[in-house]
Amino acid sequence: VSTEAHRYAAIAEAISDLIRGGSLQAGDALPSVRSAALQHRVSKGTIVSAYSTLEARGLIEARPQSGFYVRGRLNAGLAVPRSEIKYPKVVRLDQQTQVRDALGDLCGTHATSLGSSFPDPSLYPLDVLGRALVANVRSTEAALAGTDLQLGLPQLRRAIAQRYLELGYVVPVEEIVVTCGGTEAISLSLQAVAQKGDFVLIDSPTFFSGIQLIKQLDLNVIEMPTDPQEGLNIGLLDQTLSTHRVAACLLMTNCHNPLGFSMKEERKQALVEVLCRHDVPLIENDVNSELHFGPRHIRAAKAFDENGMVLHCGSFTKSLAPGFKIGWVAAGRYVSRIVNRKFATTLGTSIPPQTAIAHYLKNHSYDRHLRSLRRELQTRVNEMSQSVARNFPAGTRITTPQGGYVIWIELPPGTDSMALFEMAVSRHIGIAPGPIFSPLGSYRNFIRLNCSHNWSSKLEETIKWLGSAVSEIAAAAPAESRI
Ligand SMILES: Cc1ncc(COP(=O)(O)O)c(C=O)c1O
Numbered sequence: 001v002s003t004e005a006h007r008y009a010a011i012a013e014a015i016s017d018l019i020r021g022g023s024l025q026a027g028d029a030l031p032s033v034r035s036a037a038l039q040h041r042v043s044k045g046t047i048v049s050a051y052s053t054l055e056a057r058g059l060i061e062a063r064p065q066s067g068f069y070v071r072g073r074l075n076a077g078l079a080v081p082r083s084e085i086k087y088p089k090v091v092r093l094d095q096q097t098q099v100r101d102a103l104g105d106l107c108g109t110h111a112t113s114l115g116s117s118f119p120d121p122s123l124y125p126l127d128v129l130g131r132a133l134v135a136n137v138r139s140t141e142a143a144l145a146g147t148d149l150q151l152g153l154p155q156l157r158r159a160i161a162q163r164y165l166e167l168g169y170v171v172p173v174e175e176i177v178v179t180c181g182g183t184e185a186i187s188l189s190l191q192a193v194a195q196k197g198d199f200v201l202i203d204s205p206t207f208f209s210g211i212q213l214i215k216q217l218d219l220n221v222i223e224m225p226t227d228p229q230e231g232l233n234i235g236l237l238d239q240t241l242s243t244h245r246v247a248a249c250l251l252m253t254n255c256h257n258p259l260g261f262s263m264k265e266e267r268k269q270a271l272v273e274v275l276c277r278h279d280v281p282l283i284e285n286d287v288n289s290e291l292h293f294g295p296r297h298i299r300a301a302k303a304f305d306e307n308g309m310v311l312h313c314g315s316f317t318k319s320l321a322p323g324f325k326i327g328w329v330a331a332g333r334y335v336s337r338i339v340n341r342k343f344a345t346t347l348g349t350s351i352p353p354q355t356a357i358a359h360y361l362k363n364h365s366y367d368r369h370l371r372s373l374r375r376e377l378q379t380r381v382n383e384m385s386q387s388v389a390r391n392f393p394a395g396t397r398i399t400t401p402q403g404g405y406v407i408w409i410e411l412p413p414g415t416d417s418m419a420l421f422e423m424a425v426s427r428h429i430g431i432a433p434g435p436i437f438s439p440l441g442s443y444r445n446f447i448r449l450n451c452s453h454n455w456s457s458k459l460e461e462t463i464k465w466l467g468s469a470v471s472e473i474a475a476a477a478p479a480e481s482r483i
Helices: 003-020 033-040 044-056 103-107 126-137 140-145 154-167 181-193 208-216 234-243 265-277 332-345 351-363 366-391 417-426 457-476
Strands: 060-063 067-070 089-091 176-180 199-204 220-227 248-251 282-285 310-315 326-330 406-410 446-450
Touching: 003 033, 003 044, 033 044, 044 060, 044 067, 044 366, 126 140, 126 351, 140 351, 154 176, 154 326, 154 351, 176 181, 176 332, 181 208, 181 248, 181 282, 181 310, 181 326, 181 332, 199 208, 199 234, 208 220, 220 234, 234 265, 265 282, 310 332, 326 351, 366 406, 366 457, 417 446, 417 457
Parallel strands: 199 220, 199 248, 248 282, 282 310
Antiparallel strands: 060 067, 089 220, 176 326, 310 326, 406 446
16 A cells, blocks of 8 residues: 555544544534645645545535535435334234245345345455464364353353453353354344243334244234434333333344444433333344444443343354354343253354454454444445435435444335335345335335445446336325325
């Protein structure tokens, strides 16, 4: 990398830190290109590159004839999507004919997979992990000898406990069970706290695999209205728990998929207090928290759990090692139930990928990798959001995620996202239609897009095509549905 590239990246980083840290605020003017060049003793071209980088990341904007300014949370100029569910909805899944299952098409081999739940693997240190995998696979025998298979590799469990400390809270290593991805962590947690026919309270919209898992286990749901920027309304949760028997809550508190919010710490604390009062465990799906865009690490509701009521589910799928399928649950007082379930189902999690991840965490800078991952994801999310703003019809609304790599888009009223899904599939474009994010198929005029792919003219063309397809479907919608 040239010195010039180093310089503009360093300047962009310094300004971005000032914005994140609050020293530069929305609406503040940046120094002109000329004075910034003098101040940093670089060419004007270097400053232009630094400002362009920050512009692409959505942190600053150019105003014609005026210069560069720090942006607010602007949603690429569009309004925030609305909550479609206005009150808690009790849903008996056993009476439902089917929970929407479009997974195959979403994750398939589409040329442009904007529907997939997984990030672009090229953003991850796969070479380093691959070398660690090969180097450590010969020690599998030794690892096996010293490992309680159901619990997971001791080095990895210790590294996870250490990470909690770095994030600012204590989770004893004894609580941590390594699982086959976040999915198994959630599945084991549901099995540990709920029995056939029980109700599980979920946020809405919610990640569709959670709905599938709940259905698989013959459980039912209460679907809760969820604010796209703040998350669950804690007062309403309290009321609902006073009137309904609930075996557990399954919620995402950080970098929510699909809404993108991270709940504020006070709300997480209030959430844990309410659940404790009602004696209801929380299964906290926290697979995305390391992808938070803010300046500091964020803590989960688990940080406020004094009674072992929170089963905190994490995963390396999004943060470090896609495809390795290594996750964990810090299970509080439910750890022995989890271990028994694990023993009865898979006995243990594959050892070599655990060894490789433990090796990476010990010998490489996880934080450095995460910093560049978050930066890149934020840039890509912003690029796609701006493209949606340019290409989708009036009436479109989108989220501004606080982390992660998906955006949730409300299409103009009456636009059928399932019809859009079908049209897109026929062009080898994958999108995630809104109805799969709700057990009763709500969110008919919503979609989720995966923004983790490197921006390109092909992507711009794809968004342009989607925008015109949305306009076409919206125009054909019956007048009464367009309200
Ligand atoms: C919100 C959410 N929860 C859970 C998972 C599952 O994670 P894993 O791949 O570790 O099983 C995913 C993966 O896409 C996800 O997006």
